[in-house]
Amino acid sequence: MITIKKHILNTDDNVIPVSFDASPNHSDAFSEGLPDTIVIHYTAGSSLDSSVNWLKNPASKASTHVIIGKKGEIVQLVPFNIKAWHAGISEWRGRSGLNRYSIGIEIDNAGLLEKRADGYYSNFGKRVDNSQVVLAPHKYGDKEQAWEAFTEKQIEVVETLCLLLKENYPIKEIVGHEDVSRGRKTDPGPAFPLQKIINRVLTGRKDDESSKPDDNVEYHAINYGVVSADYLNIRKEPSTNGRLASDPLPKGTKLKIIEEKNGWLRIKVELQGWVSQRWVKEV
Ligand SMILES: [Zn+2]
Known part of the structure; x- marks a missing residue:
């Protein structure tokens, strides 16, 4: 089981592997009554390691509290009581600069893909197998685009982690980077079942019988x-x-x-x- 001790993840059984790899990219502690929001991201990076290294590099001027790898392993970079730098210019419900209010969860995922003659490619030039491609419009767009699928393990671990964070911090809301930096960001995008996670974590609903990641995800030619x-x-x-x-x-x-x-x-x-x-x- 994973637990939080002194604002850092711990495991007693390694079912969900966790590790801490400190990033220097952070501000001071959250104010009283915060963090109350979780912001979900995809890395658009080529691997968990490369994203960890980038978010530890002072040159990136960016970080996150955790990154979740494809096998569901969690790397924490910033303790949960300290402000990480994941949201950038952002606004939500009358508050701007969401880093001051929120915990960042990054997920190792290529994000938006490019269609070429012989298939779909990530922004770093790696071919993504068709079975891992989700075709769907973004929630704030109308044209269908291609996105890399998240692994089941990643989705499961995001849910477990959000529940754990809610037990330990006054979390009231879970949002996508796409919601708080609308027009500027597309993560986590339509391949991620954000609404399902919100329902399960914040309202305790478990009534979805669909095995699909999200209602607007379309796997096949239309x-x-x-x-x-x-x-x-x-x-x-x-x-x-x-x-x-x-x-x-x-x-x-x-x-x-x-x-x-x-x-x-x-x-x-x-x-x-x-x-x-x-x-x-x-x-
Ligand atoms: Zn993001």
């Missing part, structure tokens, strides 16, 4: 369809017993088809759910 029945039920599971996801969709509703499974199509309108394939005409 097809389009249009509802051919007068009204079409949209369900949360691909079964006639599936719970209804919303009011029925009227004839003519345009659908984005994300996935096909046993006569059911996972579709997206403004919301997402399952409809009978029989009543969708692919266009």
Whole structure:
């Protein structure tokens, strides 16, 4: 189990490996009643080691409290009672300079990818296998882009860590760097299930049955369809017993088809759910 002792992570069983590698890039201690926010990032770096080295380098003028590697290992760089330099120019709910209020969690992930003729590439020129590519628009954008998938272990460890931080600090909010530095930053992006983590950590909800990282993540090439029945039920599971996801969709509703499974199509309108394939005409 991981615990926090004197603002530094500890483990008694190494199930989640933790280590401390101090960065000189930090300010003084948080004020009373803080930190109350967690900011989630991706590193856009080539490896955990390279990101740790960069965030320890005085030249970077940047740091974070922790970085989570692909296997879920955690490297802490700054104690949790001290301000790290992860958010930069930022603003959220009337407060600016989020470093003064928040704990930074970086995740080792390439982030936004570039499409070339033979596949997808990271900003550092490494080819990313198609199975690790998530195609989705950013929450503040409308065009579909390619992002490197996070590992399941990383997502699990972020949740565990956020729960632990909430037990130890007055955490009230979890946000993405993209939210507090809107327009300037895109991390953690649509491949990261931020809303799910918020639900689980801050509201204790565990009602998501989807195995997908997030509702707006699309793994496959998109097809389009249009509802051919007068009204079409949209369900949360691909079964006639599936719970209804919303009011029925009227004839003519345009659908984005994300996935096909046993006569059911996972579709997206403004919301997402399952409809009978029989009543969708692919266009
Ligand atoms: Zn960031």
